[in-house]
Structure formats: C-alpha cells, structure tokens
Amino acid sequence: xxxxxxxxxxxxxxxxxxxxxxxxxxxxxxxxxxxxxxxxxxxxxxxxxxxxxxxxxxxxxxxxxxxxxxxxxxxxxxxxxxxxxxxxxxxxxxxxxxxxxxxxxxxxxxxxxx
Amino acid sequence: xxxxxxxxxxxxxxxxxxxxxxxxxxxxxxxxxxxxxxxxxxxxxxxxxxxxxxxxxxxxxxxxxxxxxxxxxxxxxxxxxxxxxxxxxxxxxxxxxxxxxxxxxxxxxxxxxxxxxxx
Numbered sequence: 001x002x003x004x005x006x007x008x009x010x011x012x013x014x015x016x017x018x019x020x021x022x023x024x025x026x027x028x029x030x031x032x033x034x035x036x037x038x039x040x041x042x043x044x045x046x047x048x049x050x051x052x053x054x055x056x057x058x059x060x061x062x063x064x065x066x067x068x069x070x071x072x073x074x075x076x077x078x079x080x081x082x083x084x085x086x087x088x089x090x091x092x093x094x095x096x097x098x099x100x101x102x103x104x105x106x107x108x109x110x111x112x113x114x
Numbered sequence: 115x116x117x118x119x120x121x122x123x124x125x126x127x128x129x130x131x132x133x134x135x136x137x138x139x140x141x142x143x144x145x146x147x148x149x150x151x152x153x154x155x156x157x158x159x160x161x162x163x164x165x166x167x168x169x170x171x172x173x174x175x176x177x178x179x180x181x182x183x184x185x186x187x188x189x190x191x192x193x194x195x196x197x198x199x200x201x202x203x204x205x206x207x208x209x210x211x212x213x214x215x216x217x218x219x220x221x222x223x224x225x226x227x228x229x230x231x232x233x
Contacts, residue, residue, distance in 0.1 A: 033221075042118070042222075042223030042224050043223045044223075090157075090159065097218050099146070099147050099209045099210060099211040099218040100166065100209075102161045102164065103161075103221065104161075105159035107156065107158045
C-alpha cells in the first residue's frame with residue numbers, strides 16, 4: 001500500500017534534548033511538508049521541501065530543523081531551542097508543490113516534553 | 115496574509131440528517147483553491163473536497179457538497195445523510211499562488227469544527 005508513515009507514534013523528551021521525528025513516503029511525491037497541530041488551532045506549517053536537497057521555512061520554523069537527502073524521507077528535528085515543543089506533528093506529501101494538489105498526510109507523532 | 119475562520123468549534127447532527135459547516139476566508143486574490151479536510155479520531159487528515167475559485171459550479175463528492183460564495187468569501191460544507199463515520203474534526207483550508215512566479219503559497223487552515231454524529 002502506498003502512503004506516508006511517521007514514527008514513533010508517541011515520543012517523550014526531556015527538556016534540553018533534541019529529538020528527530022521520522023517521515024517516510026512511498027508515493028513518489030516530490031513535495032513534503034511538516035505541520036504542527038495544537039489544541040483549538042489549525043495546522044501550522046513548520047518546513048516544506050519541493051524537491052530533494054531543498055527545503056524552505058514555514059511560519060513557525062524557529063527551533064526546528066529538517067533535511068531532505070532522499071526523495072522518500074523528510075525527518076524533522078525538534079531542537080532544545082524550541083520553547084514549547086509539546087504538540088502533535090503531522091507530515092504530508094504531494095505530487096508536486098502546486099496550489100491545487102492534494103496533500104496526503106501521515107498518522108502523526110505526539111511529542112510530549114517532560 | 116490570508117486568514118481562514120471557522121466560527122463553529124463544535125457541531126452535532128443526528129444520524130441520517132444533514133449538517134452544514136461554515137467557513138469564511140479573507141483574501142484579495144482572485145484565483146485560489148479551497149479545501150475541506152477531515153481528521154477522524156485516528157488523527158490522520160483526509161481530503162474531503164476541493165474547489166477552485168474560478169469554477170462557478172459547486173464541488174460535490176457523494177454525500178459531501180460545498181456552497182461556494184466567492185463574493186461573500188464563504189465556503190461551507192454540507193454533509194447529507196450523516197453517518198457515524200462522519201464524526202471527526204473538519205478543517206477548511208485555503209491555498210493560492212504567486213502570480214508572477216507561479217509558486218504555490220502555503221496551505222492556510224482554519225481552527226476546525228468538531229462534528230459529533232448522534233445515533
């Protein structure tokens with residue numbers, strides 16, 4: 001089955017630690033995205049990548065970093081510089097980064113800072 | 115910047131009845147795309163329906179249809195014959211593109227409406 005996988009489903013982090021959230025897709029999509037979801041709010045864009053070895057910041061990139069070394073993978077690192085990292089993180093992909101294209105989402109990772 | 119407003123944090127509907135979820139947006143652009151996404155309890159977002167601003171005809175997908183009022187900047191979602199599986203958080207989203215470069219702008223989401231379906 002084609003789709004997007006995110007791991008782990010739940011992640012706990014101590015303050016001051018960096019953690020990396022995994023996102024893999026086998027849809028052969030060029031574009032990939034990371035969103036953050038907080039209660040009572042819509043999704044907010046952290047980073048996106050239109051093609052391998054290229055990525056751009058979204059609205060809330062501070063305290064996060066990404067890489068796109070392979071087409072199918074777009075890992076997100078939450079660094080200690082992110083002041084309020086507890087949230088639900090969603091990864092998405094689309095065939096190309098065009099405004100009419102559907103974005104397909106993964107099942108998400110719930111990150112909790114202890 | 116574009117904003118998307120969903121003024122109904124929660125809605126409920128009786129099974130087999132019809133419900134309409136509201137969405138308004140603010141933009142000065144003439145061409146853009148509007149989306150409704152569904153987030154069930156599994157939390158995996160799924161596209162429900164999509165509408166291009168230049169198309170006069172309202173989009174429909176089986177029991178889901180939209181009422182797109184471009185002048186009023188309104189994009190409501192109607193769910194007919196509601197089913198228990200329709201219970202979810204529904205997000206309205208807007209996306210446009212830069213006319214000069216053709217580059218897509220980011221997808222902007224509303225805050226969501228939690229729909230409960232009563233048996």
